[in-house]
Amino acid sequence: MAARIDHLVTSGTFALDGGEWDVDNNVWIVGDDTEAVVIDAAHDAAAIEAALGGRTLRAIICTHAHNDHIDAAPALAATTGAPVLLHPDDLPLWKQTHPDRAPDGELADGQELEIAGIRLQVLHTPGHAPGAVCLYAPELDTVFTGDTLFQGGPGATGRSFSHFPTIVASIRDRLLALPAETSVRTGHGDSTTIGAEAPHLQEWITRGH
Template sequence: MAGARIEHLVTSGTFSLDGGTWDVDNNVWIVGDDTEAIVIDAAHDAEAIARAVGGRTLRAIVCTHAHNDHIDAAPELAARTGAPVLLHPDDLPLWKQTHPDRAPDAELADGQVLTVAGVELTVLHTPGHAPGAVCLSAPALTALFSGDTLFAGGPGATGRSYSHFPTIIESIRDRLLTLPGETVVHTGHGDTTTVAAEAPHLREWIDRGF
């Protein structure tokens, strides 16, 4: 694990679904060392992400889900780097709304382990915000990459197509809040949090229909 680290950049663009479009800032996470890396959510700006990766070998471009703001730069980043784009197959209908002529390169599956720079990242299928939403658990880095499933302060949104509130609550309760409390949650938008900080609010989220 020597040298493995988490890097972060924020890219800006738009999120579009169900006929609406909103300006958004996205977190892009890079996990790796000085020689290789993976990118989690290639959002908006392939050039900026490629610049952050630099001369390292990009092993994979992992999509936590297929809302356009998380995948819009994925094909271009793949073309620049030769890295495969990985997506859970349940999110293919969403993917095709943004990239109808370019499929992902490989599927993500629950329990799959991705390895980069000696660090294992385990894929957790966490539907609710989107059918194929996944999180990546990296215990060696005390880290969880949650996409839009869990934020500082609550679950991801479930008010639009392909989303379901009871399902996201079940995913968070059963797959994420069971992780060690000190686990740092690296989110798709906004600030990081921890499992311990979010766990006490589960009942409150359910009661409020968050």
């Protein structure tokens, strides 16, 4: 059984620094017919569990700990038994949403997670959040970027725990080094490719200053 990528969109609220915004989040499921991982358990644990279709959930991987990417993680973990994995640099953000429930395991730069015969390589890409990570699946020609890189540029850096020069460095050094044909599957909105975004790096730097 070949590994595949399933996708659903869930809706809810992003809250930080006293503000709230309605958002639609991409939830990515990577696996085969028997097992899978979820990347960013956003808003609706029941919908995500339904999309799994009875497959064994091996892990709930958090690209970062803004509430809209983790709010359904504990509930999904409770019903499936899957561990929640987060880079430790994002624990302060995690605790804003889930003060009484810690993640189950840590993500580290260079770590490889295996699911359905393929690898997910953890790339630490701080900037949007201190512990932001992207997950590169070379066998699927795909990188899951959370809110680090979108179609059209970097993720937002105007709020607490974020830093524009850091996110640009993360994208330049970690993501734009990937093959140009690599699909970029984002935390919100449409997908893109590394090749489509790479030529615009200097524009982003100019725009951000």
